[in-house]
Amino acid sequence: MIIKDPVCGMEIDPTTAFTTREHMRQTFYFCSASCAEQFDADPHKYAMSGSATTGFNLSLPLSSIEIPILGLKKASQVSALQNALGAVAGVRTAAVNAASGIALVEYDPQVVTLPALIAAVKSAGGRVGGAQTRIGVENLRCASCVQFIENELKATPGVLNASVNVGTQEATVDYLPEKTALASLNTAIETWGYQTRPAASQEPVDQQQAAHEKEYRRLMNRFWFAALVSLPVLVTAYPQFIPIVRDWSMEMLRLAWAGAALLTLPVLFWSGSDFFSGAWAALKHRSANMNTLIALGTGAAWIYSTFAILFPGIFPAGTSEPFYDVVAVVIALVVLGQALELRAKGRTSEAIKKLMGLQAKTARVIRDGQEMDIPVEEVLVGDVIQMHPGEKVPVDGILVEGSSAVDESMLTGESLPISKKPGDEVIGATLNKTGAFRFRATKVGKDTALAQIVKMVQDAQNSKAPIARMADTVSGYFVPVVMILAVLTFVAWFDFGPQPQLVYALVTAVTVLIIACPCALGLATPMSLMVGIGKGAENGILIRSGEALQTAQAIQTVVLDKTGTITKGKPELTDIIIVSSRSKVESSRPSTFDLQPETVLRLAASVEKVSEHPLAQAIVEGAQARGLELEGVQHFEAIPGLGVSATVAGRRVLIGNLKLMDRENIPLGGLVEQSKSLADDGKTPMFVALDSQAAGIVAVADTVKEDSAEAIAALQKMGIEVVMITGDNRRTAEAIARKVGITRVLAEVLPEDKAHNVQLLQAEGKKVGMVGDGINDAPALVQADVGLAIGTGTDVAIEASDITLIKGSLKSVVTAIEVSRATMNNIKQNLIGAFFYNTLGVPVAMGILFPFFGVLLSPLLAGAAMAFSSVTVVGNANRLRSFRPKFSAR
Numbered sequence: 001m002i003i004k005d006p007v008c009g010m011e012i013d014p015t016t017a018f019t020t021r022e023h024m025r026q027t028f029y030f031c032s033a034s035c036a037e038q039f040d041a042d043p044h045k046y047a048m049s050g051s052a053t054t055g056f057n058l059s060l061p062l063s064s065i066e067i068p069i070l071g072l073k074k075a076s077q078v079s080a081l082q083n084a085l086g087a088v089a090g091v092r093t094a095a096v097n098a099a100s101g102i103a104l105v106e107y108d109p110q111v112v113t114l115p116a117l118i119a120a121v122k123s124a125g126g127r128v129g130g131a132q133t134r135i136g137v138e139n140l141r142c143a144s145c146v147q148f149i150e151n152e153l154k155a156t157p158g159v160l161n162a163s164v165n166v167g168t169q170e171a172t173v174d175y176l177p178e179k180t181a182l183a184s185l186n187t188a189i190e191t192w193g194y195q196t197r198p199a200a201s202q203e204p205v206d207q208q209q210a211a212h213e214k215e216y217r218r219l220m221n222r223f224w225f226a227a228l229v230s231l232p233v234l235v236t237a238y239p240q241f242i243p244i245v246r247d248w249s250m251e252m253l254r255l256a257w258a259g260a261a262l263l264t265l266p267v268l269f270w271s272g273s274d275f276f277s278g279a280w281a282a283l284k285h286r287s288a289n290m291n292t293l294i295a296l297g298t299g300a301a302w303i304y305s306t307f308a309i310l311f312p313g314i315f316p317a318g319t320s321e322p323f324y325d326v327v328a329v330v331i332a333l334v335v336l337g338q339a340l341e342l343r344a345k346g347r348t349s350e351a352i353k354k355l356m357g358l359q360a361k362t363a364r365v366i367r368d369g370q371e372m373d374i375p376v377e378e379v380l381v382g383d384v385i386q387m388h389p390g391e392k393v394p395v396d397g398i399l400v401e402g403s404s405a406v407d408e409s410m411l412t413g414e415s416l417p418i419s420k421k422p423g424d425e426v427i428g429a430t431l432n433k434t435g436a437f438r439f440r441a442t443k444v445g446k447d448t449a450l451a452q453i454v455k456m457v458q459d460a461q462n463s464k465a466p467i468a469r470m471a472d473t474v475s476g477y478f479v480p481v482v483m484i485l486a487v488l489t490f491v492a493w494f495d496f497g498p499q500p501q502l503v504y505a506l507v508t509a510v511t512v513l514i515i516a517c518p519c520a521l522g523l524a525t526p527m528s529l530m531v532g533i534g535k536g537a538e539n540g541i542l543i544r545s546g547e548a549l550q551t552a553q554a555i556q557t558v559v560l561d562k563t564g565t566i567t568k569g570k571p572e573l574t575d576i577i578i579v580s581s582r583s584k585v586e587s588s589r590p591s592t593f594d595l596q597p598e599t600v601l602r603l604a605a606s607v608e609k610v611s612e613h614p615l616a617q618a619i620v621e622g623a624q625a626r627g628l629e630l631e632g633v634q635h636f637e638a639i640p641g642l643g644v645s646a647t648v649a650g651r652r653v654l655i656g657n658l659k660l661m662d663r664e665n666i667p668l669g670g671l672v673e674q675s676k677s678l679a680d681d682g683k684t685p686m687f688v689a690l691d692s693q694a695a696g697i698v699a700v701a702d703t704v705k706e707d708s709a710e711a712i713a714a715l716q717k718m719g720i721e722v723v724m725i726t727g728d729n730r731r732t733a734e735a736i737a738r739k740v741g742i743t744r745v746l747a748e749v750l751p752e753d754k755a756h757n758v759q760l761l762q763a764e765g766k767k768v769g770m771v772g773d774g775i776n777d778a779p780a781l782v783q784a785d786v787g788l789a790i791g792t793g794t795d796v797a798i799e800a801s802d803i804t805l806i807k808g809s810l811k812s813v814v815t816a817i818e819v820s821r822a823t824m825n826n827i828k829q830n831l832i833g834a835f836f837y838n839t840l841g842v843p844v845a846m847g848i849l850f851p852f853f854g855v856l857l858s859p860l861l862a863g864a865a866m867a868f869s870s871v872t873v874v875g876n877a878n879r880l881r882s883f884r885p886k887f888s889a890r
Contacts, residue, residue, distance in 0.1 A: 002513055003089075003337050004111070005335045006520045007035035062172045067103040067117065067884040068129030069096065077125065088112055098340040101129070105235040114179075120158050130176045134199035134458075137189055139274055140169045141870075145192060147476040148152055148282070152188045156180055163464055166519075167526030170199050172459070182376075193281025208352075212342070219339035226271040226332035230325065233260045237325035258310045260324040261302070268302060274329040288479045290518050294334060296483070297513035301859070304506055315384075323507070323859070324839035325612065330514055330863035340871045341523075355454050355537060358429040363394035366438070387432045394488045395428045395444045401518040402437030406430050456804070465546030467827060475518040482516040482842065489846045497847075504847075507859060511845040515862035517763035519839060520869040527877035535883050540791075540806040541816045548802035552786045552820035554767045558813065559746075559758060559780070561772040562726035564735065565790055565810065566740055567702040569773065573614050573622025574703065575681055576601050577674055578696035599663060600696045606630045607646040607653050611638065615684060618700045643686070653865035654689040661687050661694070668694050682735030703820030704818050709740040709808035714886065716741070718817065721766075725749055725757060725780075751776030771805075771813055788813055822883050830873045837869050 001624035004011055017029035019036050030036040037847045069081065070358045078096045081103060085094035090111025096103045103126075105117060118128050146164045153162035153171060158179025167745040173185055186196040200211060236256040239245040248256070264569050269276065275298075278291030305322030363379045364371055364386045373388055376394045379385070385394060393406065405417035408430045417433045418427060428440050428448040445451065493505035529546050537544045543549050564568050576597040588809045605623030610618035623630060642663065643656015654664060658675070661668055666689045673700040675697055677754070684702040687694065712722050725746040726733045733747035746757050754772075758780045761768045770777070770784035781787030781801050790808055805812035845862055847857045 003029055003033045005029065005035050007038050015328075042272075047835050055220070063109045064104065064106045065114070065117070065176070067105060067121065068177070069101050069121065070105050070127040070129050080124040081121060081126050084120045085117060086114055091117075095859055111378075113155075114158065114160065115154055116149070128143045128174075130174055132172065132174050133182065133185070135171045135173065135185060135189065136180075136197040136199045136242070137164070137171055138195040138197055140164070140166055140194055141519060142166075142278060142522075144289040144475045144479050144522070145194075145278070145282070145291075147473070148285065148287060148289070149189055149192055149194070152191060153185060156184055156188050157281045159185070165464070165526050166522050167530050168200075170462070173340070178295060187226070191281070192264055192285065193278050201547050213512070216339055216342050219335055219342065222271040223332055223335045223339060226267045226328055226335060229263050229267050230328040231836070233263060233328045234326050236260050237322070253699075254309050254312075257305070257322050257324070260322065261306050261309065264302060264324045264327045267331055271335055271538060273333075274299060288483060290479065291295060292479060293482060293513045293516055294330070296486075296509045298327045299331055300506070300513075301510050311878075323510075326510060326859040326863075326874060329860050333860075333863040334866065337866070337868055337871055340868075341874050353355045355450065355457065358392075358395040359450055360392035360429070363655050364388075364391075370756045379441055379444050380553050381441055381444055384438055386436070386438050388436050389432060389434055391432050393426050393428055393430045393432060395441045395442045397426055397439040397443070399424050399437055399439045402435055404435030404437050405432050405433045417476060441511045448462075453542060453806075457533060457537045460529075460543050460545055460549070463529075463545040463547070465525055465529060465827070466552040467550060467824075467831070468483050468529070468546060470524055471521050473520045473833060478516070478518040478521065478838075480680040482512065485842060485846065486510075486512040490631050493847065499722075502716070504856075508845065508847050508856070511857050511859045511862045512842060514859055515841045515845040515857070515866050516838060520834035523835050523870055523873045523877075527874050528826040528830060528880060530822055531877050531880040532819055535815065535823075535880060536819045539812070539815050539819070539885055541812055541819060542791075542806065543819075544802050544804075548690070548786055549820050549823055550765065552769065552803065552817055553824040555720060555769040555786060556766040557721045557723060557761055558769045558771060559725050559784070560712075560742075560759065560810070561754075561770075561777050561780075562724055562728065563702060564738060564773040565771050566724065566736065567704050569702065570686075571618035571700045573698065573701050574617050575678060575685075575699035576696065576702045577671065577699070579669070579671065579694055595695060597696070598626070600688055601626070601698065602628045603648050603651065603690065603695075604629065604655055604686075604698050606633055607636065607644055607655055609633070610636045610646065611644050615645070616701045619698055620685075627668060651690050652692070654692075655686050658687065661689065664689065664692065666692055666694055671697055679731065680735055682732045682739070704736065705809065708810050711814055712740050712742060714811070714814045715817075718814070719818070723761070725754055727751065752779070754780035758783045769813075769817075771810070788816060811885075818885055820879060821882065826880050830876055834869070834873060837865075841865060856888055 003014055005600045006028050008031065012029060012031050014029050018032050019030050021028045021036065021039055028039065030039065041230060043188050046830050047479070077144070081096045082094050084481040085091055085096075085103060085105055088107075092108070094103065094105045094107040103121065104592070113298070121128050140146075146166055149164045149171065150162050152406045153159055153164075153173055157176075158176045160174040160176065162171060162173045167836050170187075171189060175185070189196050235242050235245060236253070236259075239248060239253060245256075268294070271703060272294070275291045275294040277290060279295035281290055282289045283629050301323045305324050307329075308322050343685055358854040360376055362373050363376050363383075364373055365379060366372075366384045366386055375548050384400065385397065387393065387402075387404070389404075399420050399422050401422060403419070403421045406420050406426060407417045408427060420437065427441075427450075429450045445453070482843050489512050490505045490509035493508050497504040518588065525546075529549065532549060533543050533546075536549075543552075560566050578595050578597055578600055601619070605620045605628065609630055620630070634647040639656065639660060642660035642814075643654065645652065645654050647653070654660060656673070658668075660710055666687075668687065671687065671694055675687070678685040678697070681700070681701075683699040685697050685699045688696050688698060702887075715722050721744065722742050723744045723746060724733065724737050724740075724742045726736075728736075728747060728751055731748040734747050737743070737745045754777065758770055762783075767785045769786040769788055770780045771788045771790065772778075772781055773790035775787075788805060789804045791804050791806040803816055805816065845857050847856055
């Protein structure tokens with residue numbers, strides 16, 4: 001802990017304080033004898049003006065801030081937040097209002113920063129609200145600049161968090177609008193020499209493509225100019241190999257070199273302008289980045305060469321030849337590498353472009369009784385839109401007239417068209433297949449399902465995985481280390497190298513500056529994340545962050561909620577059994593007895609049509625699906641805990657459990673054993689009696705999804721333990737588990753205990769993924785290392801999850817882990833390649849091979865290697881685009 005001297009205000013470590021004093025039950029620490037003496041003269045004065053334990057000084061001006069807290073419900077949360085904030089050094093008061101969701105904090109801005117307050121909120125389990133914006137950063141290619149810009153943004157008053165992505169060239173900033181303005185965020189970025197622009201991810205696809213092509217043309221124009229200048233410069237750099245030129249006199253050569261000096265000036269300050277402006281911005285902040293290395297290397301080569309031709313006499317013999325070829329060729333190669341990297345980056349974001357390209361361009365709106373075609377951006381909530389076969393649905397809405405079958409495969413993965421009737425929801429970007437209908441728009445613009453999916457994918461692509469933060473940290477230290485190595489290289493060659501020592505020293509130092517490439521390190525993670533998260537979206541998997549993607553590849557145990565995850569979440573009629581005969585629902589074969597399965601089902605469904613029991617609807621729907629006509633009901637009575645009774649077509653019908661049959665003294669015979677067998681299979685049997693005689697059994701069950709068993713087997717094959725968790729009794733739970741091949745079952749778990757059970761699994765040292773779809777699954781989804789929500793489930797579960805599976809199939813869980821593993825393998829390949837390149841390239845550039853083989857790396861080859869190392873990383877990331885899941889979720 002750091003505290004302040006109460007006299008002078010100096011921050012000191014208590015363990016190294018000069019001396020201490022006790023006063024008013026407090027300990028005070030001092031930096032010197034002078035401060036201690038002043039305190040002794042009037043201790044009360046200093047004790048009242050400050051606190052030795054909090055560091056808060058009452059004499060200094062206070063700052064107060066209102067921090068929005070999301071999801072405040074329990075009093076215990078309020079207390080925990082107040083305690084966490086109050087414990088931060090420099091905080092005077094902290095009051096949390098659960099009703100308004102606001103934490104009011106008074107603090108000393110010289111002691112505590114806003115990020116420290118936010119960290120305290122998060123440590124107490126709170127989530128901070130506020131606004132979020134994305135800002136485009138033009139020409140951001142320097143990986144070492146990422147950390148500088150992030151720190152500058154985080155130091156801006158009112159900023160909660162900031163993340164800069166070199167892959168997307170965007171900064172994502174969470175901030176409090178009442179404390180900061182967007183202009184101050186732009187200024188924070190521009191102080192590092194970069195121009196800001198609207199985030200490309202928030203622009204239409206065609207505008208993004210146009211901006212991309214414009215930047216590519218800009219870089220290629222600069223490359224071609226540098227390349228054309230390089231040709232005559234190379235001729236003068238190696239006259240001994242060029243006919244005619246090798247016969248020139250030294251005076252003629254010096255004139256040619258003077259011409260090369262003039263020719264390379266526009267290469268330096270036009271083709272290479274980005275490097276010098278970036279280096280100057282870093283210098284103003286007393287730091288260095290990739291631009292510094294290139295600017296230093298090429299600038300030093302040009303200055304040395306110019307002095308060599310102007311003042312050859314001051315250089316040792318044989319060292320007065322210029323290196324203008326290094327200037328022109330290195331800049332040309334590096335700019336070409338940036339252009340190729342930009343072109344490759346465009347391919348990494350194709351998934352987003354595909355999603356955004358799904359949206360209809362126009363909508364046929366009915367206004368004042370007239371149909372009119374308008375751009376989709378102009379559709380308003382409440383507009384009625386006419387749809388014809390073969391057209392794309394422009395926005396989300398509710399069908400009000402007509403009917404059709406709509407293909408939703410592009411968003412949900414459902415292969416068969418979905419029938420739509422009045423009252424049903426239609427989703428923007430889906431395809432109307434057969435009929436004509438009208439619907440009323442309920443969500444437009446950024447509120448549509450497609451827009452929300454695109455935003456979630458973009459947010460994830462702009463986020464950082466933990467492994468990326470490590471690479472950013474290394475990149476931040478990389479440039480200063482390389483500059484030190486370049487100086488040491490120069491000194492070593494100048495002192496111990498062969499003649500001409502100055503030339504060798506300069507060439508090797510420049511080569512070290514040019515070959516070092518922090519960009520490859522910085523691009524290794526974000527480029528793979530962009531492609532991997534995009535591939536997930538293509539397969540109906542929305543990954544919220546890079547951290548979730550990284551954690552998912554390490555999952556060892558997957559916990560599956562039963563209802564709605566393994567099963568369909570909706571009871572269905574499964575069996576009809578009549579006395580002395582059994583007929584499966586699927587076949588409903590005629591019986592030789594007078595009593596037919598259809599008769600039992602028709603009478604039971606007629607009664608259940610009036611019932612409000614949750615299982616009643618399954619029996620009714622089962623009868624309707626078989627074309628049975630239901631009859632009128634008289635004398636209906638619900639018997640609590642037992643069943644129902646009614647009169648149908650003059651016959652008294654009883655439907656219920658064994659207790660009801662016993663109460664009515666109805667003998668069941670072999671039906672009892674059959675009901676036990678059904679219960680062992682996880683079904684709910686209900687006895688049916690007609691006119692006080694046992695008629696049969698109808699059984700209902702929440703049936704297993706068609707592909708659940710296959711998906712669970714695939715997870716187990718991947719070495720992942722699968723656990724089922726449910727509130728059902730153990731007998732039913734184990735019956736379902738047997739059907740799908742699960743051996744570990746957590747049954748009879750109350751909703752509030754699901755998170756605790758996940759915690760117990762984590763206590764076994766396992767990385768746990770939780771898959772659920774209901775409100776009661778939300779705490780467990782948050783507790784798990786990775787929460788995966790079924791997209792057909794509740795909004796609460798989806799909001800609490802790290803990964804959303806748009807398709808309702810468990811196969812998506814397998815695909816999500818496959819995407820994660822493939823992406824992380826790709827990232828590791830990129831990082832290993834980047835580290836290998838730099839750890840091998842820098843020593844070679846320093847001349848480590850010269851004593852053994854007489855080989856010295858040319859600055860030209862160093863420039864080519866540096867330029868194409870980044871292109872290689874981006875190219876490897878693009879290999880992920882060929883990823884195909886082992887089986888698709890349908």
